Amino acid sequence: MTLTRRHLGQLGLGAAAGLPLGLARPALAQNEPIRIGWLAAMTGPSSAPAVGFNRGVEFAAAALNAEGGVKGRKIDIVTRDTQGDPTKCVNATQEMISQVKTHAVWGPTNSGESLAVTAIMARAKMPNIHPCVVDSLIDEKRYPNAFRLAPSNTQWDDAVRGYCLNVLKAKKVAVIGDTTGYGVTAAKASAAGFRKDGAEVVYEANIDSTQPDMTPDMLRARNAGAEAIVVWSVSTGMDARLFNTRASMGWDVPFVGHPSMASGEIAGLLTKPENWKKVYAIGYRSCSYDGQGKLPAHSQELVDRLKGKVSLDDTLLWWVAGGYDAVQLVAEAVKATGSSASADIIGHWNSLKQYPGYFGTYTYSPTEHNGYPTEDVVMSEASSARNGTFALAPGYG
Amino acid sequence: MLASIIATGLAMGAVYALIGITYNTMFATSRVMSFTAGQLGMLGGVLGSLFMLRWGLPLVVALPLTLLAAALVGVVTEFVAVRPVLKSLEQHLYVLTTLAVALIIQQITAIEWGTEPAPFPRLLELGEGVWHEKYWLPVLACAVTIGGLEYLYRRTLLGHAFIAVAEDNYAARALGLPERNLRIGSYALAGAIGALAGFSGGQLLLAFFANGPLLNFYGFIPVALGGLGNNRGAVIGGLALGLFQQAANFTVGGIFSSVAVFTLFIIVLLAAPQGLFGAAASRRV
Numbered sequence: 031m032t033l034t035r036r037h038l039g040q041l042g043l044g045a046a047a048g049l050p051l052g053l054a055r056p057a058l059a060q061n062e063p064i065r066i067g068w069l070a071a072m073t074g075p076s077s078a079p080a081v082g083f084n085r086g087v088e089f090a091a092a093a094l095n096a097e098g099g100v101k102g103r104k105i106d107i108v109t110r111d112t113q114g115d116p117t118k119c120v121n122a123t124q125e126m127i128s129q130v131k132t133h134a135v136w137g138p139t140n141s142g143e144s145l146a147v148t149a150i151m152a153r154a155k156m157p158n159i160h161p162c163v164v165d166s167l168i169d170e171k172r173y174p175n176a177f178r179l180a181p182s183n184t185q186w187d188d189a190v191r192g193y194c195l196n197v198l199k200a201k202k203v204a205v206i207g208d209t210t211g212y213g214v215t216a217a218k219a220s221a222a223g224f225r226k227d228g229a230e231v232v233y234e235a236n237i238d239s240t241q242p243d244m245t246p247d248m249l250r251a252r253n254a255g256a257e258a259i260v261v262w263s264v265s266t267g268m269d270a271r272l273f274n275t276r277a278s279m280g281w282d283v284p285f286v287g288h289p290s291m292a293s294g295e296i297a298g299l300l301t302k303p304e305n306w307k308k309v310y311a312i313g314y315r316s317c318s319y320d321g322q323g324k325l326p327a328h329s330q331e332l333v334d335r336l337k338g339k340v341s342l343d344d345t346l347l348w349w350v351a352g353g354y355d356a357v358q359l360v361a362e363a364v365k366a367t368g369s370s371a372s373a374d375i376i377g378h379w380n381s382l383k384q385y386p387g388y389f390g391t392y393t394y395s396p397t398e399h400n401g402y403p404t405e406d407v408v409m410s411e412a413s414s415a416r417n418g419t420f421a422l423a424p425g426y427g
Numbered sequence: 428m429l430a431s432i433i434a435t436g437l438a439m440g441a442v443y444a445l446i447g448i449t450y451n452t453m454f455a456t457s458r459v460m461s462f463t464a465g466q467l468g469m470l471g472g473v474l475g476s477l478f479m480l481r482w483g484l485p486l487v488v489a490l491p492l493t494l495l496a497a498a499l500v501g502v503v504t505e506f507v508a509v510r511p512v513l514k515s516l517e518q519h520l521y522v523l524t525t526l527a528v529a530l531i532i533q534q535i536t537a538i539e540w541g542t543e544p545a546p547f548p549r550l551l552e553l554g555e556g557v558w559h560e561k562y563w564l565p566v567l568a569c570a571v572t573i574g575g576l577e578y579l580y581r582r583t584l585l586g587h588a589f590i591a592v593a594e595d596n597y598a599a600r601a602l603g604l605p606e607r608n609l610r611i612g613s614y615a616l617a618g619a620i621g622a623l624a625g626f627s628g629g630q631l632l633l634a635f636f637a638n639g640p641l642l643n644f645y646g647f648i649p650v651a652l653g654g655l656g657n658n659r660g661a662v663i664g665g666l667a668l669g670l671f672q673q674a675a676n677f678t679v680g681g682i683f684s685s686v687a688v689f690t691l692f693i694i695v696l697l698a699a700p701q702g703l704f705g706a707a708a709s710r711r712v
Contacts (some may be wrong), residue, residue, distance in 0.1 A: 070652065073538075076542070209682055235680055236682055238682070238685065240632070240635070240637060240638060240641050241630070241676070242435065242439060242628075242631040242632055243435040243676070244430070245435070245674065246431075246673075246676040246677040246680055247430050247676075247680060249682060265544075266543050266544060267543070267544030267633055271545075293543075295543045295544070295545070298545065298546040299544065299545075299546050299633065329619060358527070
């Protein structure tokens with residue numbers, strides 16, 4: 031292309047017009063709020079986690095803003111209710127990237143939605159932190175912007191297997207999942223893990239969670255000699271039916287597995303409250319109380335701070351603590367780097383070592399974005415809920 | 428094991444049979460297979476739990492209220508999803524309209540009631556083990572329903588009018604029968620029967636918004652097995668389905684039991700396309 035005087039004139043005008051904007055941008059960036067996108071399934075199916083997370087998010091933002099923000103910049107939480115619908119979540123993500131121009135995104139809170147938006151956020155290099163468990167959501171090469179705040183499914187699986195083999199000393203296990211995609215995948219991976227570790231999977235099945243009678247499967251598991259039953263399902267109805275069937279069979283085999291087994295809804299579905307005993311659901315050390323009824327000191331500090339401001343009696347502490355930590359992780363990144371540019375936030379997260387959050391102590395690196403420590407994934411007494419926390423299952427010192 | 432197969436199999440079979448009768452009752456006066464049948468069953472469980480556990484109403488009030496509310500849903504279905512498409516039955520638009528209404532019912536229930544299964548109360552506090560009321564209440568409800576329908580259709584003028592419309596609605600109209608009102612009545616009756624299925628089987632199925640599609644599928648099988656419009660065939664088909672399904676749960680288990688059920692269903696339909704108790708359609712030439 032040949033440069034003419036007209037082109038030079040246009041370039042000069044463009045440069046003159048752009049100069050003030052170029053100068054103003056750093057000043058604007060230093061004062062503008064830190065916008066954190068929050069993809070929350072606040073209504074619709076599976077809204078309970080987002081409602082809990084939201085309490086932590088709002089509490090953290092209010093606390094930071096009350097202290098004057100981060101380097102003088104207020105925290106602005108931009109919440110979009112995705113209703114648990116991947117399509118709505120994609121729309122909200124696009125809005126956050128192209129219109130709201132958030133500096134980071136927290137969420138979504140379920141894997142179905144996250145699978146739909148992870149690649150979109152990666153293309154936009156949007157710093158993203160989420161609590162979803164599906165392993166494939168974290169891929170440091172394909173999604174260098176995505177970080178996991180909670181354990182992955184593999185970490186859950188490891189914790190359940192470790193408890194069965196090392197604490198319960200069960201060498202023969204039955205692995206049961208529901209017929210959803212999650213139930214089938216999780217049960218298959220769990221059974222493979224047990225076999226790899228030398229245990230015998232004496233019964234493996236996927237049950238339709240609406241099946242009214244669980245006797246056939248429980249009988250098969252008992253006849254096969256199962257010493258523990260591992261359950262991978264989010265269906266509280268299926269969980270309760272399994273517990274009731276165990277009681278009617280007069281069998282005392284322990285159940286170990288998915289956190290839904292500790293869900294409050296189960297209480298109303300049991301024929302007797304004692305049917306919920308010897309049920310150990312995945313929990314977290316930071317949100318579990320010991321034999322004396324005490325939480326870890328750091329977690330107690332959060333509970334004391336929340337007292338009178340945030341209700342914990344109808345939610346789980348880990349949801350509230352996780353929401354709090356997510357906001358803090360973004361704020362800490364801006365504070366440490368003095369920048370809210372996506373590369374700086376991602377770079378800071380990649381350098382985090384033993385960051386002491388309330389939910390967990392997070393460590394990330396450029397090659398490991400699963401930051402939650404596996405040793406902090408523990409088993410809880412499913413029926414011991416108290417203000418969003420649970421008693422540690424037997425066997426933890 | 429045998430006792431469990433019989434108890435659970437008959438109970439679930441009775442629920443499926445009642446849903447089958449719901450399909451038949453709606454079909455008889457409109458020639459429409461309304462896919463809201465399973466949702467009416469689901470509503471029976473959810474409304475029963477709502478009235479008895481949340482509102483604390485006694486059984487004698489909760490049951491009629493549940494049946495009344497579901498009857499109303501049946502009438503709304505007739506107005507919204509059936510009447511507008513009756514003129515073009517050959518285009519089978521009712522599949523879309525009734526599925527749409529079914530979906531609306533399910534979504535509203537999910538939003539208002541919640542997506543987790545909720546408990547359903549013990550109704551009579553009778554029986555334990557395989558004699559627990561949750562096993563025989565659906566069978567009793569099924570027996571009462573089929574007895575009541577037989578009485579209605581054979582012994583009452585209203586029943587005769589229903590049959591007349593079912594046989595030939597043009598001729599019935601020519602005779603001065605209020606065909607439209609009778610159709611509305613049959614949808615109200617179907618709503619009540621569907622809700623009775625969910626109410627009597629509530630202790631087995633729980634009050635769960637996702638029971639609708641399950642009942643839609645399994646409730647359709649007795650209709651196909653027993654012959655469209657044949658209530659006695661639906662009862663026999665439903666009970667056979669329940670027993671076979673529970674036996675399959677014990678023998679092959681899990682996902683494979685559904686495969687076994689549908690395999691048998693297809694084999695039966697290949698052998699007898701009109702259903703085991705249905706007559707082949709005749710056409711005057």
